[in-house]
Amino acid sequence: MTNIFALETKKLIEEKISGNLNKIQDNLPHVAGNDGVYDDTRPSWWTSSFWPGILWTLYDLTENEQYKNIAQSCNHKIERAFIEHPEKFDHDIGFQSLLTSVFKYELTGDEESKRLGLLAANFLAGRFNPKGKFIKSWDRAPGWVIVDCMMNLSLMFWASHISGDPRFKHIAIEHADTFLKYGVREDGSTCHILSFDAESGDFIEPIGGQGFGPESSWSRGNAWAIYGFANMYRFTGDERYLNASKKIAHQFIASLPEDYVPYWDHRVDTIENEPRDSSAGAIASSGLLEIADHVPQNEKRVYRDTAKRILNSLSENYATWNNPDYQGILVEGTGHKPKGNFVNVSLIYGDYFFIEAIAKLNGWNRHIF
Numbered sequence: 001m002t003n004i005f006a007l008e009t010k011k012l013i014e015e016k017i018s019g020n021l022n023k024i025q026d027n028l029p030h031v032a033g034n035d036g037v038y039d040d041t042r043p044s045w046w047t048s049s050f051w052p053g054i055l056w057t058l059y060d061l062t063e064n065e066q067y068k069n070i071a072q073s074c075n076h077k078i079e080r081a082f083i084e085h086p087e088k089f090d091h092d093i094g095f096q097s098l099l100t101s102v103f104k105y106e107l108t109g110d111e112e113s114k115r116l117g118l119l120a121a122n123f124l125a126g127r128f129n130p131k132g133k134f135i136k137s138w139d140r141a142p143g144w145v146i147v148d149c150m151m152n153l154s155l156m157f158w159a160s161h162i163s164g165d166p167r168f169k170h171i172a173i174e175h176a177d178t179f180l181k182y183g184v185r186e187d188g189s190t191c192h193i194l195s196f197d198a199e200s201g202d203f204i205e206p207i208g209g210q211g212f213g214p215e216s217s218w219s220r221g222n223a224w225a226i227y228g229f230a231n232m233y234r235f236t237g238d239e240r241y242l243n244a245s246k247k248i249a250h251q252f253i254a255s256l257p258e259d260y261v262p263y264w265d266h267r268v269d270t271i272e273n274e275p276r277d278s279s280a281g282a283i284a285s286s287g288l289l290e291i292a293d294h295v296p297q298n299e300k301r302v303y304r305d306t307a308k309r310i311l312n313s314l315s316e317n318y319a320t321w322n323n324p325d326y327q328g329i330l331v332e333g334t335g336h337k338p339k340g341n342f343v344n345v346s347l348i349y350g351d352y353f354f355i356e357a358i359a360k361l362n363g364w365n366r367h368i369f
């Protein structure tokens with residue numbers, strides 16, 4: 001069995017990523033299908049920053065300049081697209097800026113990257129609806145809020161810290177409180193999309209989105225919420241957020257199948273022929289490790305051990321270590337099952353959060369999210 005606690009998995013990751021450098025170069029991948037070759041998406045697509053995020057992480061861990069050089073080129077593509085066409089970007093500027101401009105600033109102190117990170121934070125803050133107290137996700141539906149945005153709030157806290165201006169974090173707190181009120185159910189499951197009247201700010205209804213329905217429990221959405229609310233606790237010290245994260249984690253853990261890698265929605269009627277979502281497992285693992293950092297000693301084990309079990313299963317049963325030509329690390333990711341898009345594929349964000357979680361287990365404690 002691959003021992004994720006030794007340096008072995010870290011070594012396997014380094015081999016895979018250094019082998020990918022010449023193949024992927026400064027492309028911006030999203031999905032790899034059966035041939036294992038990652039595509040190249042547009043810089044404004046929400047996943048564009050995960051490859052540079054992987055490279056900055058590897059640079060941080062190894063100080064190998066090759067990672068940094070390609071990461072900088074990816075940064076440049078995304079930053080230029082944002083400056084030239086901000087209208088093509090949405091709330092996911094959080095993912096995109098944190099893993100490019102902010103990461104580079106944190107590692108190198110580059111002032112231009114800091115300026116671009118603050119520009120992105122202002123863009124995200126500008127999406128705030130003061131009546132409904134939420135950050136809108138997409139311009140095409142100005143009353144919609146999606147659970148994924150919990151992860152983008154880290155950009156608001158970074159901006160307050162860097163600029164000394166608390167408005168950014170005030171917005172993040174209002175948004176998190178709104179999602180906590182309407183999006184986290186009593187049983188610890190979450191819904192993907194909340195619909196509000198953008199004019200009055202009134203809540204209208206939950207929408208299924210990437211889960212199978214309004215009352216379903218989309219596993220990646222729950223993973224974003226576990227991680228996002230644990231971060232909210234780290235930033236604010238407000239126990240409500242830690243309790244929310246724990247409650248969502250308990251529902252997530254209770255829903256895991258025998259091999260600890262979740263199906264795409266925890267509430268599918270029957271698991272027969274339903275795909276897994278390895279990315280949800282990777283994201284949840286990193287979020288569970290975040291919870292473990294904040295709970296008392298006697299509670300740490302359940303979160304840390306579950307994260308290790310998920311990561312071990314991913315490494316053992318879902319990783320492509322034995323196929324150097326295959327560019328993705330994890331197989332069996334599911335992007336958007338209801339639309340039939342990106343099912344049973346490698347997803348670059350699954351790879352990113354797998355690497356991030358393994359790095360945390362190896363003592364890496366830089367917080368980009």
Ligand code: GLY
Binds near residue numbers: 148210220335
């Ligand atoms: N919409 C972001 C995700 O698929 O998680």
